[in-house]
Amino acid sequence: MTIDEMSIKLAWISDLHLDHLEKKDPDALVRLGAALESEGAAHILLGGDIADSRCFETGLEHFLDVTRCLIYFVLGNHDYYFGSIVDVRRRAAALSLPGLQWLPKTGVVELNSDTALIGHGGCGDAHRGDMENFILLTDYAAIKELAATINHEDFWINGFRERSALINKLRQMGEEASQNLKNNLEKAADRYKRILILTHVTPFVETCTYRDSPGTDRGFPGFLWDSMGIKLKSFAAEHPDTEFMVLSGHTHEDSYARVASNIRAWSSPAEYGELRYRIVESSGWTVGPSILV
Numbered sequence: 252m253t254i255d256e257m258s259i260k261l262a263w264i265s266d267l268h269l270d271h272l273e274k275k276d277p278d279a280l281v282r283l284g285a286a287l288e289s290e291g292a293a294h295i296l297l298g299g300d301i302a303d304s305r306c307f308e309t310g311l312e313h314f315l316d317v318t319r320c321l322i323y324f325v326l327g328n329h330d331y332y333f334g335s336i337v338d339v340r341r342r343a344a345a346l347s348l349p350g351l352q353w354l355p356k357t358g359v360v361e362l363n364s365d366t367a368l369i370g371h372g373g374c375g376d377a378h379r380g381d382m383e384n385f386i387l388l389t390d391y392a393a394i395k396e397l398a399a400t401i402n403h404e405d406f407w408i409n410g411f412r413e414r415s416a417l418i419n420k421l422r423q424m425g426e427e428a429s430q431n432l433k434n435n436l437e438k439a440a441d442r443y444k445r446i447l448i449l450t451h452v453t454p455f456v457e458t459c460t461y462r463d464s465p466g467t468d469r470g471f472p473g474f475l476w477d478s479m480g481i482k483l484k485s486f487a488a489e490h491p492d493t494e495f496m497v498l499s500g501h502t503h504e505d506s507y508a509r510v511a512s513n514i515r516a517w518s519s520p521a522e523y524g525e526l527r528y529r530i531v532e533s534s535g536w537t538v539g540p541s542i543l544v
């Protein structure tokens with residue numbers, strides 16, 4: 252048996268929210284280390300909302316110490332809280348901890364001879380849904396670039412009627428993130444038959460659910476990375492012999508959909524202060540149930 256024929260197990264963890272976890276259950280990471288060792292997980296996929304901008308590096312260091320696996324990660328909206336997107340991404344790109352890889356910088360990772368891993372956190376890109384009455388997220392006040400687009404009196408007192416600058420910014424961010432991921436998608440599709448894509452925000456309306464029901468027009472602007480979903484569906488249609496698997500979080504909801512004949516997508520459940528993982532196995536690239544540590 253060659254190494255390519257051996258099963259690879261990845262542990263996928265989304266919405267870790269370490270800042271909440273360390274207050275509520277400080278021993279959870281140690282239990283996770285033991286659980287992943289007994290599972291035989293080779294690598295960890297960390298799908299964003301790791302902590303916030305004040306503590307994501309120390310959180311990642313601690314996580315690395317405990318799990319002793321190679322970690323591939325993307326950033327979520329909470330990772331930018333109390334800071335700026337530009338600064339947090341600069342710091343993520345500058346991290347030089349052995350065993351830690353930020354996927355937008357790393358590019359295409361070979362998992363075995365026919366499977367590649369790529370990723371980007373993406374964002375809720377205000378590309379689909381009700382642009383006048385979408386659900387307001389703390390993001391819009393707690394992240395520097397987004398807070399700069401809002402009139403705070405209007406936001407906090409008047410019911411946020413002047414949304415156009417925020418919408419433009421979210422769309423621009425969504426498009427930039429889509430271009431980064433699309434570039435890596437093209438590189439990966441040249442060489443690999445299967446592409447595993449790690450995101451924070453789901454690109455697909457099918458897995459952008461709320462309480463086991465389909466998502467709503469009020470929810471899509473903040474919870475769906477629609478510009479990426481459109482690109483991915485069109486790319487997959489042009490590459491019918493390639494299989495795409497998309498792993499996302501952000502909604503904290505458990506959801507699965509076969510989005511196209513060659514695209515499968517999962518969203519993972521999460522709760523603040525809880526630690527959950529799912530095993531992704533290379534034999535057929537299946538995704539196991541969410542396991543509470």
Ligand SMILES: [Fe+2]
Binds near residue numbers: 266300327329501503
């Ligand atoms: Fe989250």
Ligand SMILES: [Fe+2]
Binds near residue numbers: 329500
């Ligand atoms: Fe999130």
